[in-house]
Amino acid sequence: MEPDSLQNILDTALAEIGQARETYEPRLTPREVGTITSVATGIAMVSGLPGVSFEEVLKFPGDIYGIAFNVDETEIGVVLLGDYAHLQAGDEVERRGHVVDVPVGDGLIGRIINPMGHPLDGNGPVASSARLPVERPSAPIMDRAPVTVPLQTGIKVIDALIPVGHGQRELILGDRQTGKTAIALDTILNQRGQNVLCVYCAIGQRASGVAKVIAALRENGALEYTVVVVTEGNDPPGLAYIAPYSATSIAEYFMEQGRDVLVVYDDLTHHARAYRELSLLLRRPPGREAFPGDIFYIHSRLLERATHLLDELGGGSLTALPIIETEAQDISAYIPTNLISITDGQIYLSPSLFELGVLPAVDVGKSVSRVGGKAQRAAYRAVAGDLKLAYAQFEELETFAKFGARLDDDTRKIIEHGRRIRACLKQPEFAPVSVPAQIAVLLALTAELFDNVPLDKMKDAEQAVHKAAEDIPPEVCTRLETADKLSDEDRKQIIDIAHQALEPFQPKPEAKAAP
Numbered sequence: 001m002e003p004d005s006l007q008n009i010l011d012t013a014l015a016e017i018g019q020a021r022e023t024y025e026p027r028l029t030p031r032e033v034g035t036i037t038s039v040a041t042g043i044a045m046v047s048g049l050p051g052v053s054f055e056e057v058l059k060f061p062g063d064i065y066g067i068a069f070n071v072d073e074t075e076i077g078v079v080l081l082g083d084y085a086h087l088q089a090g091d092e093v094e095r096r097g098h099v100v101d102v103p104v105g106d107g108l109i110g111r112i113i114n115p116m117g118h119p120l121d122g123n124g125p126v127a128s129s130a131r132l133p134v135e136r137p138s139a140p141i142m143d144r145a146p147v148t149v150p151l152q153t154g155i156k157v158i159d160a161l162i163p164v165g166h167g168q169r170e171l172i173l174g175d176r177q178t179g180k181t182a183i184a185l186d187t188i189l190n191q192r193g194q195n196v197l198c199v200y201c202a203i204g205q206r207a208s209g210v211a212k213v214i215a216a217l218r219e220n221g222a223l224e225y226t227v228v229v230v231t232e233g234n235d236p237p238g239l240a241y242i243a244p245y246s247a248t249s250i251a252e253y254f255m256e257q258g259r260d261v262l263v264v265y266d267d268l269t270h271h272a273r274a275y276r277e278l279s280l281l282l283r284r285p286p287g288r289e290a291f292p293g294d295i296f297y298i299h300s301r302l303l304e305r306a307t308h309l310l311d312e313l314g315g316g317s318l319t320a321l322p323i324i325e326t327e328a329q330d331i332s333a334y335i336p337t338n339l340i341s342i343t344d345g346q347i348y349l350s351p352s353l354f355e356l357g358v359l360p361a362v363d364v365g366k367s368v369s370r371v372g373g374k375a376q377r378a379a380y381r382a383v384a385g386d387l388k389l390a391y392a393q394f395e396e397l398e399t400f401a402k403f404g405a406r407l408d409d410d411t412r413k414i415i416e417h418g419r420r421i422r423a424c425l426k427q428p429e430f431a432p433v434s435v436p437a438q439i440a441v442l443l444a445l446t447a448e449l450f451d452n453v454p455l456d457k458m459k460d461a462e463q464a465v466h467k468a469a470e471d472i473p474p475e476v477c478t479r480l481e482t483a484d485k486l487s488d489e490d491r492k493q494i495i496d497i498a499h500q501a502l503e504p505f506q507p508k509p510e511a512k513a514a515p
Contacts, residue, residue, distance in 0.1 A: 034093040036060075037075060039084060042237040043281045046076045046093045055135065057096040062086055065116070066093075067100055067238065070282050077282040079238035081116060099135065102246040103128030104253035109197065112214060112228040115239050115246040120230055132253060134245040138304040145308045147344070147371045151262065151319050154190030154432020155183065157362045157425040160384050160442055161391075162347055165375025166260055166317035167308025171339050173324045173331065174349030179360050180323045182429050183347065184264040185213060186360075187321065189220050190432035191262060197254050198226040199263040201247035204240045204270030207232050213266075220430060227251075233270075240274035248305050251318050258314030263306070267323035268299060272335050289334045296338045303342050331366070345369035358426060364391055377435070378485040383442045387421065390446075394418020413451075420450040423458040433466065436477050440469040443491065444498035453505045461505040468501035469494075 034048035044066060046058065056068045058078055064087065070077030078093075081100070103117040107127030112120045115134070119126050147165040164170045164187075172180045188198045200217070202210045210230055217223045229247040231239045244265045251261040265271070272295055279292040287293045299322075306320035324339050329351060331340070340346055345368050353361035373381045393414050401407060401415055424441055427433065433441075444450060444465055453461045472480075476490050486494075 032095045034058075034076070034095075036087060036089050036091045036093060038089055039087050040281050042080055042084070042278060043069075044078045044080055044084070044087060044093075046078050047074065049076060049093065049095060052076055052095055053099075055099050057098055057100050059094045059096055060084075060087055061091050065096075065100070067242070069278070070284075079241065079278055080236055081238045081242070082236065084236065099133050100242060101131040101133045102249050103130075104132050104250050105129030108227045108250060109225060110223050110227075112230060114235075115229060115231060115243040117246070130253070132249040134242050134249050135301075136249060136252065136305065138301070139307050139309060143307075143310055143313055145310045145315070147308055147375050149308070149317070150375050150377055151187075151196070151260075152190055152194070152435060153183070153187040154434075155186055155360060156427055156433055156438050156441065157360065157364065158183070158347060159376075159435075159438060160380055161364055161388050162345065162362070162367045162369045163372070163376035163380065164319065164321075164345075164369065165308075165371050166319055167306060168345070168369075168371050168375060169303050169306045169320040169322065169343040170369065171322055171324060171343040171346040172349070173326055173336055173339075173346055174361070175326055175329060175351045178349040178351055178354045179429075180325070180349055181209075181213065181266055183349075183360055183362075184266060184321050184323060185216055186430065186432055188217065188226060188262065188264065189222050189430060191225065192220075192222060196225070196260045196262055197251075198222070199229065199247045199251045199261065200226055201229045201244050201263065201265050203231055203243045203265065203267060204233050204235070204274060205230075205266065216430065237274040237277045240270060241278060244268070244271055244302055248302060248318075252305060255309065255316035255318045256314065258316045260317045260319075262319045262321065265302075265320070265322040267325055268339065269325040269335065272299070291334060295335070296342075299339060300342050303339075344371055358422060359429070360427060362425075364388065365395065377480070377482070379435075379439050379480045380442070382486055382491070383439075383446050386446050387442060390414070391418055391421050394421065417448060417451050419455060420453070420458065421445055423455060424450065424462055426459075434469070435480050436472050437466040437469040439480050440465050440472065440494055440498050443494050444502065447495050447498075449495070449499055449502050452507055453502065454507070457505050461502055464501040464505070465498050468497050471497055 032049060032051060034046045036044050037047050038045045052068050054071050058066045058068060060066060064082040064084060066078040066080045068076050069079045103126055105128045111126055113126060114120055117126055147167045149166040151164045151166050153159055172183055174180050191198055214228060217226055227250055229243055231243045247263055251263045254261045275298055276291050284292050303320055306318045308317040309315060324336055326336055348363045348366040349361045350363040397411055397415055424445055441462060472494060
């Protein structure tokens with residue numbers, strides 16, 4: 001380069017720097033302070049902050065923070081995010097100039113935190129690589145990929161009949177104490193070794209229940225790939241309100257790194273009640289069941305953040321399993337119907353099945369996956385249709401059998417086959433089943449190999465098939481784990497292995513009496 005040209009470039013750069021220095025005016029943001037006018041349960045009314053923005057963070061005495069929720073002409077309704085017992089009218093309130101955010105990064109994996117990112121496990125400060133707002137817009141439609149990759153739960157009845165895919169939103173609902181959290185926990189445990197990170201968000205749960213969940217995660221080695229976000233029942237309603245949004249921001253950080261994430265919201269009933277409490281205290285007009293009119297919006301903007309990104313954006317996914325509690329099996333109530341319309345399917349847990357000892361108590365008739373077979377391996381699709389039809393026929397005919405009606409041989413055969421299906425779909429807690437073992441059991445069911453096994457020996461017979469599934473050739477297992485279809489030869493090979501395993505459980509033919 002010519003010396004003159006280089007000199008001209010330097011002169012131009014120096015001139016631009018000099019001009020920038022002359023026009024630069026340091027702007028010092030003045031400290032803006034307001035005053036508390038009143039304090040109620042979980043909220044405070046503040047005056048004297050004319051420049052405050054919606055959802056901006058405000059600082060109260062004692063390092064307590066709040067969110068500006070109602071921004072009116074004369075005062076601000078603030079949702080408090082900590083122990084507010086010491087606050088009183090006349091205390092100073094300071095603007096922070098940003099919305100509420102949460103620490104994110106690999107340092108959170110294996111930690112137990114509250115929605116503000118403060119540690120609750122006694123293991124020191126949380127190491128974070130960045131901070132993200134708890135409220136973020138969902139990914140645009142053009143950035144989303146179809147849901148086609150299955151997320152294996154390890155639960156036979158779900159993987160076979162109600163499949164869940166990466167990026168799906170599958171609602172888990174049922175009455176109290178029917179095993180909703182157990183299904184979510186089993187799904188988390190089954191992600192071990194699957195390169196899926198998990199975020200478990202406990203919203204307004206009892207401390208004993210949260211401790212039980214954390215103990216189960218730790219004992220089964222699942223805490224190594226899980227972030228636990230906790231609000232307890234005695235926490236302020238503001239913390240319960242932001243908890244699922246904080247958990248989603250933590251999960252979104254990993255999704256944007258190209259990783260697969262599973263987030264569990266346990267449960268959104270408490271979230272809706274916390275928002276109703278805050279809204280009523282802030283004098284927002286109540287609607288149906290005293291919930292405010294925008295209750296649908298707070299859940300839709302949360303669950304719309306679950307998606308599967310395009311490969312050019314990293315290909316990460318965020319799968320959501322929201323949990324909701326029904327009352328007296330009423331799935332047509334306000335909050336359940338809202339969430340059913342937002343999600344891509346639901347897993348309904350029946351108290352009647354629970355009382356019969358059918359665990360997990362999944363009601364196949366009322367459960368659905370709107371993604372369906374598109375998020376299911378081909379090996380499952382080959383057996384799921386026949387299995388669901390046979391089970392539905394059994395449930396219809398079982399009612400007649402209870403009345404002692406005389407049944408023909410075909411009807412009796414359908415009922416006996418259905419009882420074996422129900423017995424095989426039972427599964428103990430914290431015992432996820434591998435894909436080859438599931439396929440072996442399902443193929444044995446469709447081939448009616450279990451039909452002659454006595455019901456009291458079904459559990460042992462199924463375990464024998466699980467053990468025999470370990471002998472399935474590696475190349476066949478590989479095809480089971482991928483999208484490849486099962487060939488007739490593969491199918492016959494698996495059925496033969498299951499048949500050999502079930503031979504000891506078949507009734508022996510009676511010896512004929514000597515003439």
